[in-house]
Amino acid sequence: MVESCSAVNCCNRRRIDVKMKFHRIPTDPNMRKLWLHAIRRKNFTPSTTTVICEKHFTPEDYEPISRKNIAIEGF
Numbered sequence: 001m002v003e004s005c006s007a008v009n010c011c012n013r014r015r016i017d018v019k020m021k022f023h024r025i026p027t028d029p030n031m032r033k034l035w036l037h038a039i040r041r042k043n044f045t046p047s048t049t050t051v052i053c054e055k056h057f058t059p060e061d062y063e064p065i066s067r068k069n070i071a072i073e074g075f
């Protein structure tokens with residue numbers, strides 16, 4: 001099955017030749033609500049295969065793993 005972005009006005013699809021990240025809608029209810037608001041689709045119920053492409057995220061949206069590791073070492 002071809003995964004394609006579920007955001008409004010976006011038709012990016014997962015392709016082998018293009019390196020693009022796709023993210024599943026979070027299962028956490030609060031995060032899920034934020035994501036659904038952000039993709040601006042009305043009457044939309046995401047399935048377990050619903051994905052959003054990296055185009056809708058900024059670098060700040062990604063949790064830096066290295067910083068997390070440093071914080072853990074600080075304890």
Ligand SMILES: [Zn+2]
Pocket residue numbers: 005006007010011012052053054055056
């Ligand atoms: Zn997209």
